[in-house]
Amino acid sequence: xxxxxALVALLLCVVGGCRAPALPEAQLFPAGxxxxxxxxxxxxxxxxxxxxxxxxxxxxxxxxxxxxxxWRKNLAAVAAAGFRVIAFDNRGFGLSDKPPAPYDNAAxxxxxxxxxxxxEIPDAVLVGHSMGGAIAAEVAIAYPQRVRGLVLVxxxxxxxxxPPPPAPYDNAAxxxxxxxxxxxxEIPDAVLVGHSMGGAIAAEVAIAYPQRVRGLVLVxxxxxxxxxPPxxxxxxxxxxxxxxxxxxxxxxxxxxxxxxxxDPGKVTEADVDQYYAPVAQPEYGRALLGVLRQFRFAALExxxxxxxxxxxxxxxxxxxxVPIGLGRALAAGITRSAxxxxxxxxxxxxxxxxxxxxxxxxxxxxxxxxxxxADLAFGH
Numbered sequence: 001x002x003x004x005x006a007l008v009a010l011l012l013c014v015v016g017g018c019r020a021p022a023l024p025e026a027q028l029f030p031a032g033x034x035x036x037x038x039x040x041x042x043x044x045x046x047x048x049x050x051x052x053x054x055x056x057x058x059x060x061x062x063x064x065x066x067x068x069x070x071w072r073k074n075l076a077a078v079a080a081a082g083f084r085v086i087a088f089d090n091r092g093f094g095l096s097d098k099p100p101a102p103y104d105n106a107a108x109x110x111x112x113x114x115x116x117x118x119x120e121i122p123d124a125v126l127v128g129h130s131m132g133g134a135i136a137a138e139v140a141i142a143y144p145q146r147v148r149g150l151v152l153v154x155x156x157x158x159x160x161x162x163p164p165p166p167a168p169y170d171n172a173a174x175x176x177x178x179x180x181x182x183x184x185x186e187i188p189d190a191v192l193v194g195h196s197m198g199g200a201i202a203a204e205v206a207i208a209y210p211q212r213v214r215g216l217v218l219v220x221x222x223x224x225x226x227x228x229p230p231x232x233x234x235x236x237x238x239x240x241x242x243x244x245x246x247x248x249x250x251x252x253x254x255x256x257x258x259x260x261x262x263d264p265g266k267v268t269e270a271d272v273d274q275y276y277a278p279v280a281q282p283e284y285g286r287a288l289l290g291v292l293r294q295f296r297f298a299a300l301e302x303x304x305x306x307x308x309x310x311x312x313x314x315x316x317x318x319x320x321x322v323p324i325g326l327g328r329a330l331a332a333g334i335t336r337s338a339x340x341x342x343x344x345x346x347x348x349x350x351x352x353x354x355x356x357x358x359x360x361x362x363x364x365x366x367x368x369x370x371x372x373x374a375d376l377a378f379g380h
Contacts (some may be wrong), residue, residue: 020250022280029069033046043114046097049088053079060087063130067094073354081362092287097223103294109138125149126146135163150311157300175204191215262346304333311337312364316349
């Protein structure tokens with residue numbers, strides 16, 4: 001009797017993502033720092049934010065699944081350099097409200113401007129990481145008079161595609177092969193069990209041929225490189241999306257966070273706790289689903305020439321989520337831009353190499369705004 005009960009408990013743990021206890025709000029950033037978090041109603045959403053320092057305002061926008069904790073190693077340095085810094089948990093993330101909608105690009109841009117209005121900020125330099133970079137760029141396009149400058153850190157906006165490997169060893173070819181094997185064996189549909197690279201192939205089959213897959217078992221699967229995680233793509237499916245997002249336990253949160261670093265050993269257990277706390281909230285899955293279905297991660301294609309603000313494009317040279325070639329493409333498409341990269345750093349470059357990033361951002365804020373696209377001679 002004990003074995004069936006143990007099996008049921010294990011299955012419930014798997015389906016529920018093995019949810020670990022989350023840190024209470026009193027222990028979440030900026031607790032223990034010189035900063036104080038406040039709440040403010042903005043555009044129909046209760047937003048958690050911090051506002052400190054004196055001088056020209058700089059607004060920091062975090063990326064997908066993050067919070068203002070993503071800027072914990074940058075805010076004090078920029079404030080100490082003579083700037084007013086504002087960071088906030090965007091709609092659907094951190095401890096801000098997580099309504100059913102809206103999570104499209106234009107709605108996020110409106111919210112950023114509404115926050116600036118509430119804080120009586122006529123214009124600012126926007127610093128955005130990943131999805132936050134795409135939002136910052138959207139503000140610069142839709143509300144150019146509100147943006148004095150942009151810093152795009154590992155920003156999405158042009159997708160996250162790398163050139164496919166030579167045929168016939170690309171993901172799509174392996175998925176076709178698996179389906180062709182099923183055809184040859186007269187198998188209309190099946191549960192696919194994949195290990196490592198096989199897991200990525202099984203997930204590719206589920207995405208490209210959903211009618212052929214009754215279920216998936218992914219064992220130590222790869223697939224979180226420069227491409228969007230299969231879980232996120234699966235989350236957009238009308239029926240399976242909500243079920244897929246149940247798999248968001250602390251362990252999964254830690255694996256995703258470490259995948260954004262060049263050196264995953266730099267991620268501490270305290271970092272995982274801070275990232276996991278909002279993920280454990282009941283409304284988080286609904287909000288993330290809304291973002292994945294409504295936000296366009298390639299919305300800047302064909303629109304970069306509409307960004308008039310001087311722009312610093314900053315990348316980790318070992319970014320496996322948004323390849324560095326896309327950063328160069330961003331910079332090439334923006335008229336007044338400069339591109340710099342940080343060696344031995346991944347997608348979360350501002351967390352992994354904060355001293356380099358702080359130096360580059362402060363140099364841009366102090367010297368670069370009037371000079372881009374001249375040679376800024378950034379150095380370490």
